Amino acid sequence: MATKVKICGLKTETALAAALDGGADYVGLVFFPPSPRYVTLARAKAMAAKARNRAQVVALLVDPDEALIADVLAAATPDILQLHGQETPERVAEIRSRWGIPVMKAVAVETAEDARLGMRFSPAADLILFDARAPEASTRPGGNGAPFDWRLLVGVTGSAPFVLSGGLTADNVVEAIRITGAEAVDVSSGVERRPGEKDPELIRRFLRRAKGA
Numbered sequence: 001m002a003t004k005v006k007i008c009g010l011k012t013e014t015a016l017a018a019a020l021d022g023g024a025d026y027v028g029l030v031f032f033p034p035s036p037r038y039v040t041l042a043r044a045k046a047m048a049a050k051a052r053n054r055a056q057v058v059a060l061l062v063d064p065d066e067a068l069i070a071d072v073l074a075a076a077t078p079d080i081l082q083l084h085g086q087e088t089p090e091r092v093a094e095i096r097s098r099w100g101i102p103v104m105k106a107v108a109v110e111t112a113e114d115a116r117l118g119m120r121f122s123p124a125a126d127l128i129l130f131d132a133r134a135p136e137a138s139t140r141p142g143g144n145g146a147p148f149d150w151r152l153l154v155g156v157t158g159s160a161p162f163v164l165s166g167g168l169t170a171d172n173v174v175e176a177i178r179i180t181g182a183e184a185v186d187v188s189s190g191v192e193r194r195p196g197e198k199d200p201e202l203i204r205r206f207l208r209r210a211k212g213a
Contacts, residue, residue, distance in 0.1 A: 002211045003177055004184035006058060006163065007191065007203055009037030015198035016047055020054045022207035025184070027051050028058040028082065031072055036196030037188065041075035048076040058082050058104065069099060080104050082129065093124040102126040104163065108133035112152045122160035129186060132166030147172065150179040157181060170205040177213040185210050 007019040008028030019027050029044045030037040039047070048057045059078035061068065063085030072078065081099070083092060084106040096103045105125035107118030110133040121128055132148040147167030157180055165186035168176055173185055189195065191202040 001183070003182065003213055005207055005210045006184065006186040007188075007198075007206075008058070008060065008165075008186055009035070009188040009192075009196070010047065010198060011037060011039055011043070011196065012198065013047070013050065014200055015203060016050060018198075018200035018203040019207070020051060022204045023211060024055050024203075024207060026056045026058050026080070026186075028060055028186070028188070029076060029078070030060045031064075031068065032060065032062045032084070041071055044072070044076040048078065056080060060084055063087060064095075066098075069095065073099065073101070080126070082106065083125075084131075089121050089124045092121055096124065096126070104129050106131050106165070109148045109152055109166070112155075115152050115156050119156055119159050127161050127163055127184075129163040129165050131186075147176075150176050153180050168206075170202065170209045173206065173210045174213045177210070 004025040006026035006028055007024045009030050010016050010019060010027055029039050029047060032038055051057050056079040057076060058080045059072050059076055060082040080102045082104040092103055092105050103125045104127040105121045106129040109115050109130050118128055130153060132146045163184040163186050164176055164180050164182035168185055168187045169190035187206055191198055191206050193199045
């Protein structure tokens, strides 16, 4: 079975087209203003419409309140909410129950204990996304282009469905999949020319490598 791929932080129709034409399974839209990948509700609505029935639309939120969730759902009608903040398992379960939408919870990993503790989000979340821990001075939780030691996931990844993220590129994704057995991978900065600016050719190359792994 081919590895599923999520291209996150899309902002332009050109990048979205590269992702969709390359066979991306998920396309991610970021609703977090400090991120260089942030999209407005109006922009997200247009992009989500183009992706509909071709890939699942993932809305990335950071510690959202109910008003923001309602606005995002109304504008983009995403298939999945990705929670990338300090949400607790109880908050994740509450969001999924209240809004009736699948949830992906991001877990920052720096140690084996981080990975183990991340499993507490199962079964509150439908998917767990293992990402590298952001530097202390960072103003955003993801998209920092840093990988973590994938061997830290050994022993926990068979416990629940998961997505591997954090510093992945076309050059290292095959090795990352081999070590972790990931059935799905997520990339953002690894297919960019500079923060927030996606490179269509890098998107296509990543998709070819990941799906051929």
